[in-house]
Amino acid sequence: MDTSTPEGREAFKREYEVLCELAPEIMKKEDLVFPHEMSPLISTEPHFRRVWQCYREHYLRMRLALAIENGDVTQ
Numbered sequence: 001m002d003t004s005t006p007e008g009r010e011a012f013k014r015e016y017e018v019l020c021e022l023a024p025e026i027m028k029k030e031d032l033v034f035p036h037e038m039s040p041l042i043s044t045e046p047h048f049r050r051v052w053q054c055y056r057e058h059y060l061r062m063r064l065a066l067a068i069e070n071g072d073v074t075q
Contacts (some may be wrong), residue, residue: 003034 001015002008012034020027043049067073 002036002037010033 001012003012011034016032018031020029043051064073068075
């Protein structure tokens with residue numbers, strides 16, 4: 001279902017409202033967010049965070065070394 005179109009949003013809203021009626025303790029109508037508007041989920045799992053931090057540091061060092069080599073910045 002493409003929620004970036006008016007027809008898709010309406011269809012998604014109908015489905016969401018049905019789910020709200022079926023399980024009101026889990027889903028609330030006021031919490032409706034269309035999938036294309038959701039922000040990406042970033043994991044808080046510790047291993048993922050350590051690996052991500054390692055990658056960011058490596059990428060920063062690599063780009064800095066390249067910039068120094070090209071003369072874009074000084075040592």
